[in-house]
Amino acid sequence: MRVSTNVLLGLFLGGLTLVGCDCHGPEPVWNPTPYALEIPPFFPPMDIPADNPLTEEGVRLGRMLFWETRLSENNEMSCGTCHLPEVSFADPEPYSTGVTGATGTRNAMALINMGWASSYFWDGRALTLEEQILEPIPHPDEMNLPWSEAVDRLKNDETESDYPQRFFDAFGTTEITADLVSKAIAQFVRIMISSDSKFDQWRRGETSLTDSEYNGYQMFLREGGDPEVVPGGQFGADCFHCHGEAGLQFTDHLFHNNGLDPSFEADPGRALVTGNPLDSGRFRTPTLRNVALSAPFMHDGRFQTLEEVVEHYNSGGVASSTIDPFMKYTTGGLALAPSQKADLIAFLHTLTDTVFTQNPAFQNPH
Numbered sequence: 062m063r064v065s066t067n068v069l070l071g072l073f074l075g076g077l078t079l080v081g082c083d084c085h086g087p088e089p090v091w092n093p094t095p096y097a098l099e100i101p102p103f104f105p106p107m108d109i110p111a112d113n114p115l116t117e118e119g120v121r122l123g124r125m126l127f128w129e130t131r132l133s134e135n136n137e138m139s140c141g142t143c144h145l146p147e148v149s150f151a152d153p154e155p156y157s158t159g160v161t162g163a164t165g166t167r168n169a170m171a172l173i174n175m176g177w178a179s180s181y182f183w184d185g186r187a188l189t190l191e192e193q194i195l196e197p198i199p200h201p202d203e204m205n206l207p208w209s210e211a212v213d214r215l216k217n218d219e220t221e222s223d224y225p226q227r228f229f230d231a232f233g234t235t236e237i238t239a240d241l242v243s244k245a246i247a248q249f250v251r252i253m254i255s256s257d258s259k260f261d262q263w264r265r266g267e268t269s270l271t272d273s274e275y276n277g278y279q280m281f282l283r284e285g286g287d288p289e290v291v292p293g294g295q296f297g298a299d300c301f302h303c304h305g306e307a308g309l310q311f312t313d314h315l316f317h318n319n320g321l322d323p324s325f326e327a328d329p330g331r332a333l334v335t336g337n338p339l340d341s342g343r344f345r346t347p348t349l350r351n352v353a354l355s356a357p358f359m360h361d362g363r364f365q366t367l368e369e370v371v372e373h374y375n376s377g378g379v380a381s382s383t384i385d386p387f388m389k390y391t392t393g394g395l396a397l398a399p400s401q402k403a404d405l406i407a408f409l410h411t412l413t414d415t416v417f418t419q420n421p422a423f424q425n426p427h
């Protein structure tokens with residue numbers, strides 16, 4: 062599919078070159094280089110939309126746009142202002158502040174292995190990265206720049222960034238559109254892959270886990286509860302149901318109510334998208350990759366430390382009409398011993414990947 066599109070476009074442009082060559086010399090030929098995406102060991106394939114294949118030129122342009130402050134009303138804010146590399150491209154503030162000084166109502170989550178997500182935002186309202194990226198630039202609480210103005214700024218760019226040329230190199234046209242801006246940024250975000258945490262290295266047989274880390278991992282994977290009291294209980298921490306390691310992203314990509322609140326007026330979550338009251342209080346399970354770097358936690362950034370998060374689950378959480386069946390220890394809690402909590406946290410730290418956060422290919426190129 063990818064190849065044939067390129068070949069067809071190549072033939073088309075080749076044709077243009079032939080007919081157009083009598084006056085101003087040969088037309089420029091569009092010949093993008095496919096990006097050689099490496100899927101890490103044990104990861105599933107990445108689903109890439111057929112109409113936005115990765116190219117070297119597209120990824121390079123996407124990186125420039127991700128870090129482009131001219132895409133905000135006051136020329137001061139880029140995607141990277143709220144998605145900071147050192148904290149795994151998350152925001153260390155519970156709520157982000159936009160160019161107008163207005164704050165949003167949700168925590169900016171880490172951007173990591175986004176190419177494997179199946180929906181975006183805490184409520185899953187965007188189904189593709191391309192769709193997601195259309196939102197922050199015109200959003201009044203974020204970059205607050207209408208798309209028409211954003212596109213004009215790029216079209217009339219006379220700086221060394223030379224966007225018209227870069228759009229041609231990436232997409233074969235200088236006709237810049239919101240759609241192409243989001244496609245380029247999506248290409249960049251797809252290559253932001255983390256696969257070098259201690260856990261990954263251990264999975265590849267390159268290192269060993271400490272006893273505490275390994276024990277924490279085993280607890281993560283086991284059912285909670287005392288088997289004498291709870292049928293099937295394994296004295297575990299019961300995390301795997303929702304943060305399953307299948308696909309190695311530590312999320313099931315689904316929506317759950319993990320027992321944060323007794324009612325949902327403040328933020329109904331998934332119900333805002335589906336209109337279904339049964340979805341109230343449900344949010345997308347976040348990945349746990351780099352979680353030790355990306356505090357504060359939960360959709361509203363209510364917890365500052367992993368200790369608080371583990372205590373939340375240990376307590377069993379708050380009962381409500383839509384609490385998830387997997388939060389089955391609402392009464393009594395998981396009853397983990399202090400050393401077990403410490404082990405669980407030690408395991409969560411093995412998901413930290415600073416090769417990813419420090420990767421020069423992701424930093425501000427301007």
Ligand code: HEC
Pocket residue numbers: 127138139140141142143144157158159160165167168169170171172175178180181182183184190193194197198202203204246250
């Ligand atoms: C003002 C701060 C701010 C800016 C600027 C910003 N974001 Fe975000 N981003 C957020 C917040 C807050 C969320 C979560 C919002 C929600 O879920 O409702 C988010 C969510 C996302 C997500 C979804 C991640 C997931 O796991 O679902 C992606 C991807 C993303 N942003 C990419 C970008 C890109 C690309 C840009 C630049 C075009 C950008 N953001 C600009 C604050 C910001």
Ligand code: HEC
Pocket residue numbers: 170171298299300301302303304316317318319321343344345346347348349352355357358359360361370371374375385387388405
């Ligand atoms: C019922 C499904 C479910 C279970 C079981 C579960 N989680 Fe979660 N987890 C979620 C959801 C959903 C969220 C996001 C909730 C929100 O923000 O409203 C979340 C959020 C988190 C966060 C915050 C991540 C961030 O980026 O903000 C951490 C850390 C976490 N869970 C760890 C764990 C651990 C450790 C366990 C086991 C003790 C566990 N979870 C069990 C569904 C679950």
